[in-house]
Amino acid sequence: MIDFKRLDGLIDPDVMPHASIAGIGAGGAASLYPNLARLGIGKLVLCDFDVVSETNPATQAYGAHETGRYKVHALADQIAAINPECKVTPIVGKVQSLRADNMTRVFDCSLALAMTDDFMVQAWLNREACARKIDMVFAGGYPSGAAVEIVGTFQDAIAAGRGCQRCYTFQRYQAFANGYQEPPSINSQIFQAELRNALLGHLIVSLLHLRAGSALGNPELARRFIEDPLLITRIDPAYAAASDEAFSDTPESFELFTSRQWPRDLPPGFVCADCGAAPEAATGHLIAANPEEQKHG
Ligand SMILES: [Zn+2]
Numbered sequence: 001m002i003d004f005k006r007l008d009g010l011i012d013p014d015v016m017p018h019a020s021i022a023g024i025g026a027g028g029a030a031s032l033y034p035n036l037a038r039l040g041i042g043k044l045v046l047c048d049f050d051v052v053s054e055t056n057p058a059t060q061a062y063g064a065h066e067t068g069r070y071k072v073h074a075l076a077d078q079i080a081a082i083n084p085e086c087k088v089t090p091i092v093g094k095v096q097s098l099r100a101d102n103m104t105r106v107f108d109c110s111l112a113l114a115m116t117d118d119f120m121v122q123a124w125l126n127r128e129a130c131a132r133k134i135d136m137v138f139a140g141g142y143p144s145g146a147a148v149e150i151v152g153t154f155q156d157a158i159a160a161g162r163g164c165q166r167c168y169t170f171q172r173y174q175a176f177a178n179g180y181q182e183p184p185s186i187n188s189q190i191f192q193a194e195l196r197n198a199l200l201g202h203l204i205v206s207l208l209h210l211r212a213g214s215a216l217g218n219p220e221l222a223r224r225f226i227e228d229p230l231l232i233t234r235i236d237p238a239y240a241a242a243s244d245e246a247f248s249d250t251p252e253s254f255e256l257f258t259s260r261q262w263p264r265d266l267p268p269g270f271v272c273a274d275c276g277a278a279p280e281a282a283t284g285h286l287i288a289a290n291p292e293e294q295k296h297g
Contacts, residue, residue, distance in 0.1 A: 002083050004040055011205065012214040016040035017085075019208045022106045023047065024095050024125065025115030026071040028141070028193030031061035032115070035201055037079045037086040044079065045105050046072040047091040047098070059190050096124050107132050111207065113200070114138040117186070119176055126165045129153045130274040135207075137229075138165050139200050141192045143183075146239040148196035150203065152229030153275070163277035167264050168230040192235060199233060199259070225261070233259040 004013060020043035023033050033044055052066045052074055066074040072090035079088050091102045095116075098106065106112065107128065114125045114136055122138055129136035130153065138151045153164040166173055202218065203225055209217030225231065232246070237256060240246040250258050266279045 001085060002038070002040070007039065010216060011039055012209055012212065012216040013040065015209050015212045015214050015217065016205075017042040018212075019043070019111070020045065020109040021204065022109035022112040023115060024106065024113060024121075025117075026050070026075055027056075027060055027115070027117070028188070028190075029113070029115035029139075029197060030071065030075060031194065032113075032197040032201060033075055034061070034078050034082050035197070036204065037083040037088075039205065040083070041086055043087045043089070043109070045089045045091065045109055046075055047093065047095050047102075047106055048072050049092060049094045059188060059193070061190075094121075096121065107134055109134075110211075111204065112136040113204075115140075117141075117182075119172070119182060123166070123173070123176075126153055127274050130158070130164055136165070137200065137203065139196050141188055141196060142239075143186050144236070145188055145192045146236040147232055147234040148192060148199070149233075150196065150200055150225075150229075150231045152225065154226045154229060157226050157229060158275045158277060161277055162228070163264060163266075163272055164275035165229075166274045167266060167270075167272045167277050168228075168262070170264070170266055170270070195233065195235065195257075199231070228261045228263050230262045230264075231259060232262060233257060 016039055019041055021036060021041060022045045023029060024047050026046055026048035027050070033046060036044065048071045050071050052062045052069050052071055054067055056062045057064050062074060070092050072092060076088040076090045079086055089105055091098065091105065093102070095106065112129065112134060114122050116122060117140055125136060133155055135155060136153045139149065141148050151165045151168050158164055203222060205217045206219055206222035210219035210222040234240065234247060235257065241248060241250065247258060264279065271278045
């Protein structure tokens, strides 16, 4: 049994053991799940179809000794060795084609994490999150290690007219609808995924504490994230720094690891096919939006 006393004053011991997280995708996210177990999370349902390959130890939190094992099985053993009180349910398969009982296990969790890098799977997951009325967080990295992105679909945000992951990444949906195709594989190095995992880990802890009404765990982080649930943190100082781009007011070399929330940028008349939000119906932001930022999405 783990002694959690070094988390005193930071993590509420009554919050984490009662929370359950579904992790869909166990590639770059691999280290996130054992770290949630270190914080005392009660239950993890992990879904991935893939096995550990010889290329994985270079970019994901797997060892050469785990080659050939299903990733979710390797993770279950890693977690059992860290915190045996964390209940892990490993599910091997593609999330869209799971048996009904496994599908229920995934979507019955307190929070679902969409950690795949496949746009079509993420789009499917967002439709499910909206239809099943569950909260889901999507996280990924940009090509060439330029930046990381975290987007959320939150029922509170939808109820307030702010929308879902599809609303906040409308331009991406439009690009795919216009025939854009993802490259078959994108190289990345581990610190890109670890930066994303660390930011996401803070948001997960915050969200669980916010929901539980605890003052610990920095609940303000999640409260603000839900206001505009699209966060981009750039790694390459030159990323989107040109005059007409998203970080144009934060020029190259001016700030490092700039992290920013972005408001939605939807065309007039847009109605989200997934969550039903329409821009005209949106309520105000609690956080003052910079008019300059409104131009970008
Ligand atoms: Zn939406």
